[in-house]
Amino acid sequence: MPRTTTANHEIREARRAKLLDAARKVFVRQGRAMTIADIAAEANVSQGLAYRYFTNKEAIFHALIEQVIEASPAELHHFLQMQGTPGERLALLVSQLFEGRRTYPEFFHLLDQGQIIETMPNDLRERVRDQGRALLELLRQLIVEAQQAGEVAQGDPDQLVIALTAYLEGMSWWILHNPEQFQQHAPSVEIALRLLKVPLEQK
Amino acid sequence: MPRTTTANHEIREARRAKLLDAARKVFVRQGRAMTIADIAAEANVSQGLAYRYFTNKEAIFHALIEQVIEASPAELHHFLQMQGTPGERLALLVSQLFEGRRTYPEFFHLLDQGQIIETMPNDLRERVRDQGRALLELLRQLIVEAQQAGEVAQGDPDQLVIALTAYLEGMSWWILHNPEQFQQHAPSVEIALRLLKVPLEQK
Structure with missing residues (x-):
């Protein structure tokens, strides 16, 4: 695998893990009422970026x-x-x-x-x-x-x-x-x- | 109260009690999925009559x-x-x-x-x-x-x-x-x- 692809893959995996860590925290606080916007805010990323990793709340x-x-x-x-x-x-x-x-x-x-x-x-x-x-x-x-x-x-x-x-x-x-x-x-x-x-x- | 009114009242009360007895049985079998039609069938009355006593499932x-x-x-x-x-x-x-x-x-x-x-x-x-x-x-x-x-x-x-x-x-x-x-x-x-x-x- 060329280096840039590997690096991209690692960045994606790290971002996904960061979003899931944020989602777990938000879920404990808010339960089913949590939104992608809450999770993006918790992870300090834009909503747009969050949606590139998870299409909806169910996916999270x-x-x-x-x-x-x-x-x-x-x-x-x-x-x-x-x-x-x-x-x-x-x-x-x-x-x-x-x-x-x-x-x-x-x-x-x-x-x-x-x-x-x-x-x-x-x-x-x-x-x-x-x-x-x-x-x-x-x-x-x-x-x-x-x-x-x-x-x-x-x-x-x-x-x-x-x-x-x-x-x-x-x-x-x-x-x-x-x-x-x-x-x-x-x-x-x-x-x-x-x-x-x-x-x-x-x- | 004139006699016919009293009699009507008693009939209404008896029918209501009969429908509730039927509803309890149907509810035990079917839970939230029960319908007014099921209850009417269990009580051996028409759906129309059942609806005169209970406007919907929530009321039951x-x-x-x-x-x-x-x-x-x-x-x-x-x-x-x-x-x-x-x-x-x-x-x-x-x-x-x-x-x-x-x-x-x-x-x-x-x-x-x-x-x-x-x-x-x-x-x-x-x-x-x-x-x-x-x-x-x-x-x-x-x-x-x-x-x-x-x-x-x-x-x-x-x-x-x-x-x-x-x-x-x-x-x-x-x-x-x-x-x-x-x-x-x-x-x-x-x-x-x-x-x-x-x-x-x-x-």
Whole structure:
């Protein structure tokens, strides 16, 4: 590749990354109401330039989701291989899922509601669904192992998967619904882990 | 009132009640997608007759919500006066809220999402909000009393109110999102009560 083309490519990639960083910040502040103009202002570029990278708001949502999807499979895999008892690994996974929800509540609520999934290109939609299934399977596997180790309450592991994920979805809902109240009285991760009867001290 | 007027009034009231019963059934099956035609068919009346009682779908949603609101204050009051320890009364309230969510998931999810609230007449909207606040206050009061009685884990009672209501909202979401999976693996009320550390045996 001639040098100028490579340089151009690098400039484009760097600008795209900068716009996505700005979009993530604006999205956390404004949620679905964000506009390309807000993102351009945050990134200190012209709207015209922003539109050369993303044709519309949906395209930006998809790119943000793509970033999360890229990051996740390695992380998920990690929880099966890392050190510690199954209960400890499960507690860590729940803490991280909980933190993700607290940091990007709009993002997860948007995914939970499913409308955004319908607007995605087919391959991205499939990857989002695969990722969702992989997370449910990982939760289930860790729960089963932790039950065998006596660290989690006995009973149907799928009930516990539903209970945990319902709780996480409800957290996103609460944060969006009444952020001031949530900020002052955010339930600790220890309360979420009570659903499984994993004492926090095991972490 | 002359007799024919009274009789007419009674017929109107009976027909309205019959249409609302039908609407509730159709709503449970079809959710927001329900039409006046569906409701008329369920009630075995003509669409024209149904439209004489409800001008549109929104009016039916509002009437259904009004029925729930009418029924609730007395019930809520009941939990403060009934027999049993605070922990027992709290466990019973959580069971009933959970059952309500299981029976009418679409209904509660619709209320949770808030769009329907924006379309309500002002007085109904105020009553729905008062009812929501009253429920949160009742939960908080029972939690505080149960903490004093040593039946519920110590700590910020508002965290427990958020944890419980998040869980309930998440249940409605799960039921709508994946009803088959939920039907087979519905978490028991005992799992919800773990958030408070109320053993089910106390019920």
